[in-house]
Amino acid sequence: MRYLPLTPHDRAEMLAMIGAKSIDDLFVDVPQQARHFHPLELPPHLGELGVERKLSALAGKNLSAGSAPFFIGAGAYRHHVPASVDHLIQRSEFLTSYTPYQPEIAQGTLQYLFEFQTQVAMLTGMDVANASMYDGSTAAGEAVLMASRITRRQRAIVSGGVHPHYRAVIETVHALSGGQVHLAPASIDDLDGLIGMIDDQTACVVVQNPNLFGAACDLSALAQAVHGRGALLIVVVTEIVSLGLLTPPGEMGADIVVGEGQSLGNGLNFGGPYLGLFATREKFLRQMPGRLVGETVDADGKRGFVLTLSTREQHIRRDKATSNICTNAGLCALAFSIHLTLLGEAGLTRLAELNHAYALDVADRLAAVSGISVLTPTFFNEFTIDFGQPAASVVERLAGRGILAGVPLSRLWPDEPLLANAAVLAVTETNTAQDTDDLIAALKEVL
Numbered sequence: 001m002r003y004l005p006l007t008p009h010d011r012a013e014m015l016a017m018i019g020a021k022s023i024d025d026l027f028v029d030v031p032q033q034a035r036h037f038h039p040l041e042l043p044p045h046l047g048e049l050g051v052e053r054k055l056s057a058l059a060g061k062n063l064s065a066g067s068a069p070f071f072i073g074a075g076a077y078r079h080h081v082p083a084s085v086d087h088l089i090q091r092s093e094f095l096t097s098y099t100p101y102q103p104e105i106a107q108g109t110l111q112y113l114f115e116f117q118t119q120v121a122m123l124t125g126m127d128v129a130n131a132s133m134y135d136g137s138t139a140a141g142e143a144v145l146m147a148s149r150i151t152r153r154q155r156a157i158v159s160g161g162v163h164p165h166y167r168a169v170i171e172t173v174h175a176l177s178g179g180q181v182h183l184a185p186a187s188i189d190d191l192d193g194l195i196g197m198i199d200d201q202t203a204c205v206v207v208q209n210p211n212l213f214g215a216a217c218d219l220s221a222l223a224q225a226v227h228g229r230g231a232l233l234i235v236v237v238t239e240i241v242s243l244g245l246l247t248p249p250g251e252m253g254a255d256i257v258v259g260e261g262q263s264l265g266n267g268l269n270f271g272g273p274y275l276g277l278f279a280t281r282e283k284f285l286r287q288m289p290g291r292l293v294g295e296t297v298d299a300d301g302k303r304g305f306v307l308t309l310s311t312r313e314q315h316i317r318r319d320k321a322t323s324n325i326c327t328n329a330g331l332c333a334l335a336f337s338i339h340l341t342l343l344g345e346a347g348l349t350r351l352a353e354l355n356h357a358y359a360l361d362v363a364d365r366l367a368a369v370s371g372i373s374v375l376t377p378t379f380f381n382e383f384t385i386d387f388g389q390p391a392a393s394v395v396e397r398l399a400g401r402g403i404l405a406g407v408p409l410s411r412l413w414p415d416e417p418l419l420a421n422a423a424v425l426a427v428t429e430t431n432t433a434q435d436t437d438d439l440i441a442a443l444k445e446v447l
Helices: 008-018 023-027 048-059 083-089 107-124 136-151 164-176 191-197 220-228 240-244 282-287 330-367 391-400 433-446
Strands: 155-158 180-183 202-208 232-237 256-260 276-280 292-297 303-309 382-386 422-426
Touching: 008 023, 083 330, 107 240, 107 276, 107 292, 107 303, 107 330, 136 155, 136 164, 136 202, 136 232, 136 256, 136 276, 136 282, 155 164, 164 180, 191 202, 191 220, 202 220, 220 232, 232 240, 240 330, 276 282, 330 382, 330 422, 330 433, 391 422, 391 433
Parallel strands: 155 180, 155 202, 202 232, 232 256
Antiparallel strands: 256 276, 292 303, 382 422
């Protein structure tokens, strides 16, 4: 059989060769309580047509983003992606081998990554950006490791406004390297408190802007305080469209900027694949993880592109590598770059203005509903509201009416009872006036 090529005799020979009596001997290090000794409770096999029908029925139970008023954000956003993006990323000039292990012959791939780096550096206000990473959360974890290498310190302070999933990744990655992570309590605005936590052992302070609660802040004073203690400021941006309107982190003093690029060129896709952005100051270039594509000329003097820096030190001196991430979300980066190129600077600014204007309108209308209060004072396209009763229940009842009305903070902060009545709502250019009317009408019924 094609997928079961080994006979019982083959398996017996293999086990004898390695000195194992049975296949069970291969799993002696797995605790008994973690093993499964019975067949999984799955339905019996079906033919192709039967499987298609079964999976279609299961998919039909989902309330998708495109089929209902959609106000969900909290790190993943629904934006309009032009049809031309999907068409262009499938052209053979770009859709080549995923990772350029022989980079100089993949000039199409190298050129778009070079342009992508330029775009990310300009958006973030930084000197240099890499050729993408897995996603925003792992980029944040890598940024903390990078800060420790630069400062030779192991203490990281993470704001209470950073997405809990990002906080968890940072904690996991940094702890495994022997570092200490101090997580500030959940807060819409904790910048002053963060300044008081900084000491001479601090490697970095990590903040998100706009933060999980939607608050957009001026980070200049925090950056000054961080630098005064010899530490680095890491800024996380989960909604990259916001940089079409807000002051770039680099102009506010950030040393490393990481983010999620999903908002441009990439759909929600039930959680991935997404796109990690990473930019920094030129003086920290050698400590930056990920690939870096550079521009040069060939033997004939023609413009060309090369892989200038590689995470694994050209795959030879792995002990000197800055990261064990050895690939990049290349196709997602291409989609990002094409979408941003189609928009242009003026288009991105206009898109950001639309997002902000629509969000202001929805926030004003929600604030007029009895029992609801808007908690985020200054925001881009996302804000936190208080329902006056458990938000999870309210959101669930609204979903039953065909309206996806945000993310209850109790899902992200289950141990914070003060946030039980709060939810984060996101508004983008895809929301219509009818969506808002439906949301307000349903809320009045539910509340």
